[in-house]
Amino acid sequence: MTQEQLLQKLKVIITPYVQNETALQNLSEDTDFIKDLEINSANLVDVVLDVEDEFDVVIENEDMEKMLTVKASLDVIQSKLNEK
């Protein structure tokens, strides 16, 4: 899967939790889930669970703790996919 395809899949996952629509339209690797997209911090765990379901991977808490930006999340997903 290309980085762009991963990004599009991640965008679909995070969309229901986003509270700042403008930031979602300008989504880039630098986008921060809390600061930019204003995702409620309790919903970060839903993003992680949705990623697990979508990509059929297991995300340990050590990886989860980094998943606060698009870039960090893509890195975690890519490394989990590479392990498969």
Added chain:
Amino acid sequence: MIGNDIVDLQLAAKQSNIYRNGWLSKLFTAEECQTIEKAKLPETMVWILWSQKEAAYKAHQRKFNLTPRFNPRSFSVNQNTVIIDHQVYYTTTRSTSTYVYTLALEEDNKQNKVTTAFNVTKDHFIACLAKQIGESPNTLEMVKNSYGVPELWANSNKLTIPFSITHHGNYQAFVAYC
């Protein structure tokens, strides 16, 4: 250092499905999950523990100027204390039928040094604080740093007053330690 966190219970029930498979176990330790299970109101207990962790995390992040991370399970709650990276934070929680609110401090029994403003505007809180520290409200400014942590500035000087803001749904609270 100081941290606070508020949860609007009605909004939380809408935003989060705590019974979703894996939801609790990613956020809470085995002991905390047991506490939730045994509680008379498990949903409320989830948000009590959550707000304790969030409030303590805010104090911890401010104290050490840490990059943000998301791993509440690694902070363990025991009664009114939360331990993060071997640091202890003391929490005071108010739980009502509509919201849960926690204040976290580095030292126990120092709650009397905390100024709290509930459900007021940011400008009102800044005005209160300015009065207390003898600054003009017009010179005080609240700005978020690159980690998303708010800071107070007066005449291009960063103030060292520990403070924290929390907002969720219909509720918000500001606290300052001075």
